[in-house]
Amino acid sequence: MSAAVQSIDAKPADTQELTDGFHLIIDALKLNGLNTIYGVPGIPITDFGRMAQAEGIRVLSFRHEQNAGYAASIAGFLTKKPGVCLTVSAPGFLNGLTALAHATTNCFPMILISGSSEREIVDLQQGDYEEMDQLAIAKPLCKAAFRVLHAADIGIGLARAIRAAVSGRPGGVYLDLPAKLFGQVMNAEAGRKSLVKVIDAAPAQIPSPDSVKRALDVLKSAKKPLIILGKGAAYAQADEAIKSFVEKAGVPFLPMSMGKGLLPDTHPQCAGAARSTVLKDSDVVMLIGARLNWLLSHGKGKSWGDAPKKFIQIDIEPKEMDSNVEIVAPVVGDIGSCVAAMLAAMGNGWQAAPADWMSAIAKKREENVGKMAPRLMNNNSPMDYHGALGVLRTIIKERPDAMLVNEGANTLDLARGIIDIYQPRKRIDVGTWGIMGIGMGYAIAAAIETGKPVLCVEGDSAFGFSGMEVETICRYNLPVCIVIFNNDGIYRGTDVNSAGHDPAPTVFVKGARYDKMIEAFGGKGVNATSPDELKRAVNAAMDSGKPTLINAVLDPAAGSESGRIGNLNPQSVLSKKK
Ligand SMILES: Cc1ncc(C[n+]2csc(CCOP(=O)(O)OP(=O)(O)O)c2C)c(N)n1
Numbered sequence: 001m002s003a004a005v006q007s008i009d010a011k012p013a014d015t016q017e018l019t020d021g022f023h024l025i026i027d028a029l030k031l032n033g034l035n036t037i038y039g040v041p042g043i044p045i046t047d048f049g050r051m052a053q054a055e056g057i058r059v060l061s062f063r064h065e066q067n068a069g070y071a072a073s074i075a076g077f078l079t080k081k082p083g084v085c086l087t088v089s090a091p092g093f094l095n096g097l098t099a100l101a102h103a104t105t106n107c108f109p110m111i112l113i114s115g116s117s118e119r120e121i122v123d124l125q126q127g128d129y130e131e132m133d134q135l136a137i138a139k140p141l142c143k144a145a146f147r148v149l150h151a152a153d154i155g156i157g158l159a160r161a162i163r164a165a166v167s168g169r170p171g172g173v174y175l176d177l178p179a180k181l182f183g184q185v186m187n188a189e190a191g192r193k194s195l196v197k198v199i200d201a202a203p204a205q206i207p208s209p210d211s212v213k214r215a216l217d218v219l220k221s222a223k224k225p226l227i228i229l230g231k232g233a234a235y236a237q238a239d240e241a242i243k244s245f246v247e248k249a250g251v252p253f254l255p256m257s258m259g260k261g262l263l264p265d266t267h268p269q270c271a272g273a274a275r276s277t278v279l280k281d282s283d284v285v286m287l288i289g290a291r292l293n294w295l296l297s298h299g300k301g302k303s304w305g306d307a308p309k310k311f312i313q314i315d316i317e318p319k320e321m322d323s324n325v326e327i328v329a330p331v332v333g334d335i336g337s338c339v340a341a342m343l344a345a346m347g348n349g350w351q352a353a354p355a356d357w358m359s360a361i362a363k364k365r366e367e368n369v370g371k372m373a374p375r376l377m378n379n380n381s382p383m384d385y386h387g388a389l390g391v392l393r394t395i396i397k398e399r400p401d402a403m404l405v406n407e408g409a410n411t412l413d414l415a416r417g418i419i420d421i422y423q424p425r426k427r428i429d430v431g432t433w434g435i436m437g438i439g440m441g442y443a444i445a446a447a448i449e450t451g452k453p454v455l456c457v458e459g460d461s462a463f464g465f466s467g468m469e470v471e472t473i474c475r476y477n478l479p480v481c482i483v484i485f486n487n488d489g490i491y492r493g494t495d496v497n498s499a500g501h502d503p504a505p506t507v508f509v510k511g512a513r514y515d516k517m518i519e520a521f522g523g524k525g526v527n528a529t530s531p532d533e534l535k536r537a538v539n540a541a542m543d544s545g546k547p548t549l550i551n552a553v554l555d556p557a558a559g560s561e562s563g564r565i566g567n568l569n570p571q572s573v574l575s576k577k578k
């Protein structure tokens with residue numbers, strides 16, 4: 001037992017001011033500006049949630065920990081402060097763990113705080129209530145994991161968790177708080193002194209001048225340069241510097257899904273609508289906060305073409321360099337510092353990319369946009385993806401500061417291409433893993449953290465993973481409009497099972513009315529069968545700020561297997577492909 005805890009024996013109990021684990025955790029969170037908790041109550045954290053709320057922390061109580069965890073993870077992305085998720089032991093912890101792993105994979109700062117059972121019983125495997133060695137299980141799935149056993153160590157424990165989450169490449173951190181800790185009593189003054197306010201939690205990491213010069217030399221030598229902006233660039237909140245750099249460089253840019261809006265998708269240098277051309281034909285590619293993972297086909301293969309290519313990479317994580325292909329100019333540092341250093345080193349008289357490259361891209365972009373335009377204006381009923389997304393595209397154009405949440409397969413891939421984004425960090429989606437289930441958690445955190453209206457564009461399958469949180473959205477009366485692209489199933493609603501009476505694995509109840517779900521909790525439900533109806537309903541929802549769920553009736557035959565990534569499905573040589 002620590003000296004601070006022992007010291008309570010030194011004076012009679014009634015003459016000294018006491019504090020306890022509950023209060024120290026709350027004080028430590030508040031001291032570090034962590035004023036929001038996303039979680040689900042239960043033993044041993046129920047009272048903690050109540051007390052935190054009473055002390056002014058915003059406590060958002062969810063219906064399932066995974067959704068609370070996703071909310072915390074995206075809160076981290078949006079604010080650069082660790083999002084906090086609070087769960088009960090064993091099953092609650094495991095439910096939150098998916099989100100913690102997701103945060104780590106996506107480089108979002110998050111802290112999963114979980115209550116846990118009695119160490120003495122857990123370690124002897126004597127069958128405690130919700131027994132589990134949570135710390136051991138969390139470790140491989142997050143950036144760091146800590147356990148606090150003494151009240152006097154709460155301040156240090158939280159400080160370590162905060163630093164681990166936000167410094168360097170951000171990620172998920174697990175903080176294990178055994179039930180006994182909450183009630184542990186210690187001298188209040190000693191308690192206050194034990195708290196740590198984390199100074200400069202994510203110190204700037206300045207790139208070496210040589211690496212900056214090398215990168216600019218390579219960029220300067222390019223005939224067909226390309227800049228790719230990843231969600232790391234969006235996370236950095238160096239929006240002005242990034243915009244100035246891209247414009248001064250005069251290089252076409254391709255935004256990754258959550259990098260959209262750093263510069264508007266309608267910017268003349270945006271190559272989003274000419275993606276395959278720029279990947280194939282570019283000769284120098286500068287990655288800014290984007291990794292060469294599967295989302296960029298690992299930087300090689302068919303989609304990158306045969307032309308020789310040089311890669312420049314700006315990333316805070318040195319190990320990211322050469323992960324898939326050779327990086328001829330690695331620039332290691334935080335994105336803000338790196339881009340600022342680039343801007344400073346470019347000097348005056350930087351030559352924009354050659355005009356023939358820019359005009360080839362502009363031509364391709366106009367061709368593709370022109371081909372798409374009539375499809376976006378169709379008023380078919382039931383709707384197809386393009387008709388429905390044409391409407392939502394206009395709505396976001398008119399409301400560029402709204403938050404857009406997006407998940408699904410076709411619903412995701414087509415919305416990403418069709419809905420232009422105009423401001424940084426407005427589009428939040430399935431991320432690196434392409435997971436379903438982020439929808440309602442993200443929507444809730446987006447509303448809470450930004451105070452802006454939220455539009456969720458959800459496949460009917462995707463929505464199902466977190467659908468119960470519509471109650472949470474109604475309970476907190478959040479300005480969230482959920483549009484469900486209801487095509488009766490996963491990818492399509494038309495599969496049939498030729499071998500028996502069970503439905504095919506990819507189809508759902510036909511003609512389901514998701515709009516009725518939100519009515520059960522006092523929200524507004526709308527069934528929209530045409531683009532016109534959809535437009536009216538979404539605009540009304542965004543104007544009212546009232547929780548709304550719109551069941552957008554899509555043609556069950558609209559959509560293709562796995563959206564744009566059908567090629568990743570393994571094929572059987574024994575069964576013929578339809
Ligand atoms: C957690 C998780 N489970 C399963 C999947 C596999 N999966 C990919 S997309 C998808 C649902 C696609 O259907 P829907 O959301 O209705 O979109 P649609 O293509 O029909 O528009 C599923 C289940 C996943 N990506 N993540």
Ligand SMILES: [Mg+2]
Nearest residue numbers: 459460489490
């Ligand atoms: Mg669907």
